[in-house]
Amino acid sequence: MPRPLRLIPVNGPEAVDPRELMALLREALAGRGDAVLPSEASAEQRSMGTVPRRVAAVIETSGSTDAPKRVMLSTDALLASAAASADALGGPGQWLLALPTHYVAGLQVLVRSIAAETTPVVLPLGHVEPHDFAAYAETMTEPLRYVSLVPVQLARLLDAADDPRILAVLRRFTAILVGGQAIRPEIMTQADHLGVRVVRTYGSSETSGGCVYNGIPIGNTGARVVDGQLQLTGAVLADGYLDDPERTAERFLDVHGVRWYATGDLGEVDSATGEVRVLGRADNVIISGGVKVSLDAVEAIVRALPGLGDAVVLGEDNREWGQVPVVVSAHPPSSGTRADAAEAVGAALGRAARPARFVAVAVIPMLASGKPDRRALAAQVTVRD
The missing domain is CATH 3.30.300.30 (ANL, C-terminal domain)
Structure with missing residues (x-):
């Protein structure tokens, strides 16, 4: 039986607060509510049709290099990603939400918070100065504390770490996840020198977010290279693209009963260690x-x-x-x-x-x-x- 899909505006005058989105997402993950599609688009039409029953959320890709796609994520995939992340990082904890919730990294902060039964601290939308970041981070109360950032956010915070208050806040995080694009080596060197634990993540909406941490696949994620391009498998894989069976069949492959996602990225997998190295987009x-x-x-x-x-x-x-x-x-x-x-x-x-x-x-x-x-x-x- 299909499930209704509901568009949730995250920007503009009708924007839904991330905490309210988290409540809707909790119902969706439990199978009691509509599937959610967080979006920057206007909510003139909240109903977006239906999705398969197992789908809890739909994420629109950024479209930085190609046409945007709507990725269908099941409850099982989202929770498998949250569990694998918690296991890789040292346990479930409290999250600081610093990314938009219509991107998979932001949505996963809410999913991980639901799975951990913790309350995330939510930064205001838009550019946040390091001192404001520190003020919000200082309100966190759980022993294990996490945040997901993009490289430019991390760079700004590290550059401001000559302030002892900001440095103390950064060191207090159990892990700072950084992904979305390549991180310059000097940023990682700076973080290491300051004693700030940064975890490089690799993944996409099609893998429920980051599924490779510091080059190592997490959970039951597997990686291989076919014709120079990375493919990923595991419980975190999306169900496919909404209303686009042709593109779904092109990217999600069934090989001897195992589903693989063709990432479109060039890469290498070390045969001895399993470490994944991303070399860039194939396109x-x-x-x-x-x-x-x-x-x-x-x-x-x-x-x-x-x-x-x-x-x-x-x-x-x-x-x-x-x-x-x-x-x-x-x-x-x-x-x-x-x-x-x-x-x-x-x-x-x-x-x-x-x-x-x-x-x-x-x-x-x-x-x-x-x-x-x-x-x-x-x-x-x-x-x-």
Whole structure:
């Protein structure tokens, strides 16, 4: 028997408070209430049709590189993710909600709180300064304390940790989960130097959130590489995409009775340790001079250089090379930095990967998840041949 799907507005004048959403989610997980779809969209039409009975929540993907999708998450998958997370981190505890609840990382804070039977502390929507973050964190009361952040949030907090109060708050967290995009190595080094426990997470809406912690799959999650691309399996997998059976069949594969999710990410799995290494998006690759170039790999090298920590690398058409990498930044680099970037990329990835040009923009557009909005940025940048 299908279950009604209810849209829950999380922004605007009709926004539902996260605590109220948590109550609705608790009913959905228990099978007593409608499935929920937290959304930034207007709630002009609360009823969204129906979903399979086992589905408790639907999450819309960010659409940073492709069209948004609506991911159906079952009660079993959401609770399996919460249980695996608690086991990997050291036990269930209290959470600080610092991310939007229409993204899976924010929703999972509510699910984990329900599973742990604890009350989350909720930060106000929008940009939160480090001192405000500290004030809310200081109201937490449980022995084990957790928060999920995106890299830019963590970087701001670590930069403010010369304040003893903020440093004490950060050290008091049992674990600070950080995901959504690659974390610059210097941020991890800074956190380690300050004695702040940061856990790098990898996952997606299709895996009920993070299912790989510091490179190691959690719970019964399994990982493998097929044709250079990562695939994941386990109890955390989504049921598929709402009203999109073709895309569901393309991404969720049945192999000898085992379901696998094709992530679309390039990666490696260490045969001895099982450690997962993500190398970038498979669809974020260009052909430059007949050579495949991962724009994510170029971006990782460029971002490690002074003044280019916010850089985004896009591809553009070029008459000579076919396609070339272009570095976009809100902080125009000096000629010396541009030369250093070209040299560093060329040494690591080859001549075809060297950035063809550098473009300055007023601001890098961001999604609420903390990821750069690459589609919006590409629309800003004038492509030339």
